[in-house]
Amino acid sequence: MDTIFTRGPSLNNRLTLALVLSVLLIFVDHKLEGFKSTRVYLNSLMSPIQYLANLPGLILSESAQRLTSKEQLLAENQTMSNQLLLMSEKLQQFDVVVKENEQLRSLLQAPRRQESRKMVAELMAVDKNPYSQQVVINKGAIDGVYLSQPVIDDSGIVGQVMEVGSTNSRVLLVADVTHAIPVRSLRNDIRFIATGSGSLNELYVEHVPHSVDIQEGDLLISSGLGSIFPEGYPVARVTQVVRDESRPFARVIVTPTASLDRLRHLLLLWHEDDDDGGTSDEIDSDIEPEDNVVEELEDA
Known part of the structure; x- marks a missing residue:
C-alpha cells in the first residue's frame, strides 16, 4: 500500500x-x-x-x-522628390567614377569587382534582453539566408545573421558585446578592430597605440578581412580619442553610422562568389548602399 x-x-x-x-x-x-x-x-x-x-x-x-493628413503627405512628397533629385545627381557622378575605376583596373590588369546579390528584409522584433543586442527579421532559409550573412541599412553595417529559421532569422548587431568587426580608416587606411559596447550608440576600438594616427571625425569602413563583411561599407565614425600615457593604449570611442535604435528596413548581402539565384524580393544591383563612402571620397 x-x-x-x-x-x-x-x-x-x-x-x-x-x-x-x-x-x-x-x-x-x-x-x-x-x-x-x-x-x-x-x-x-x-x-x-x-x-x-x-x-x-x-x-x-x-x-x-x-489617417495622415493631405498636407503632410504633400510635404513628404516634396521632401522625397528633393531627395530623389539629389540622389540622382550623386548617382550620375557615381557612374562616372565606376567607369573610370573599370578603365584603371583594365590598365592595371586588376580583377573587377562583381555585383553581389541583395535582398530587402523588414524588422519583426527586438530582443528585450538588456545584455544582448539582437533583432529578428522576416527572411529565413526559404529566402536563401545563411549564417554569418552581413546585414546593412541605408547608413552602414548593422550586423550579421546568427540564427536562421525557415521564415525568419535573428541578427546580431554590431553593438553587442560579443561582436567584433575588422575596419580601416578611410582617411589613412590604418586597420582596427571595432567591438560592441552593449550600447546601441557606442562602439570601442581597442588596442590602439598612442602613436597611431586616428582622429575625431574619422570614418571607419569595413576592411573586408575575415570573409564576413564585404569591403568598403561604413561602420562607425570616431567621436572620442583619449590618449592617457598612464595606460598602455589609447581609449577610442566610435558611433555606428547605422541607426541601430531606429531600424525598420534592412538589406541582406550575399558574397560576390555566391551563385544562388535571386528572389522576388531582390532589389536592383545598380543601387549601391556605398553612397556614403563615395560622398566622403568626394568631400576629401
Missing part, C-alpha cells in the same frame, strides 16, 4: 543532478552542435507566433498611415 508521504531524493542530490545535466547539455550544444537542428525547428514553430504578435503593430501602423 502506497503511503501518502513518500521520501524521494534529497534537495542537494536533485541540485547536483540538475547542474550535471545542465553542464552536459551546454557542452553538447556548444562543442558538438547537437541541438542545431532542434533550434531551427523550434524557431520555425515560433515563426507564426511572432507574426501574430507583430500583427497588431502592423494594423496600427497601417491605420495611422491612412
Whole structure:
C-alpha cells in the first residue's frame, strides 16, 4: 500500500543532478552542435507566433498611415522628390567614377569587382534582453539566408545573421558585446578592430597605440578581412580619442553610422562568389548602399 508521504531524493542530490545535466547539455550544444537542428525547428514553430504578435503593430501602423493628413503627405512628397533629385545627381557622378575605376583596373590588369546579390528584409522584433543586442527579421532559409550573412541599412553595417529559421532569422548587431568587426580608416587606411559596447550608440576600438594616427571625425569602413563583411561599407565614425600615457593604449570611442535604435528596413548581402539565384524580393544591383563612402571620397 502506497503511503501518502513518500521520501524521494534529497534537495542537494536533485541540485547536483540538475547542474550535471545542465553542464552536459551546454557542452553538447556548444562543442558538438547537437541541438542545431532542434533550434531551427523550434524557431520555425515560433515563426507564426511572432507574426501574430507583430500583427497588431502592423494594423496600427497601417491605420495611422491612412489617417495622415493631405498636407503632410504633400510635404513628404516634396521632401522625397528633393531627395530623389539629389540622389540622382550623386548617382550620375557615381557612374562616372565606376567607369573610370573599370578603365584603371583594365590598365592595371586588376580583377573587377562583381555585383553581389541583395535582398530587402523588414524588422519583426527586438530582443528585450538588456545584455544582448539582437533583432529578428522576416527572411529565413526559404529566402536563401545563411549564417554569418552581413546585414546593412541605408547608413552602414548593422550586423550579421546568427540564427536562421525557415521564415525568419535573428541578427546580431554590431553593438553587442560579443561582436567584433575588422575596419580601416578611410582617411589613412590604418586597420582596427571595432567591438560592441552593449550600447546601441557606442562602439570601442581597442588596442590602439598612442602613436597611431586616428582622429575625431574619422570614418571607419569595413576592411573586408575575415570573409564576413564585404569591403568598403561604413561602420562607425570616431567621436572620442583619449590618449592617457598612464595606460598602455589609447581609449577610442566610435558611433555606428547605422541607426541601430531606429531600424525598420534592412538589406541582406550575399558574397560576390555566391551563385544562388535571386528572389522576388531582390532589389536592383545598380543601387549601391556605398553612397556614403563615395560622398566622403568626394568631400576629401
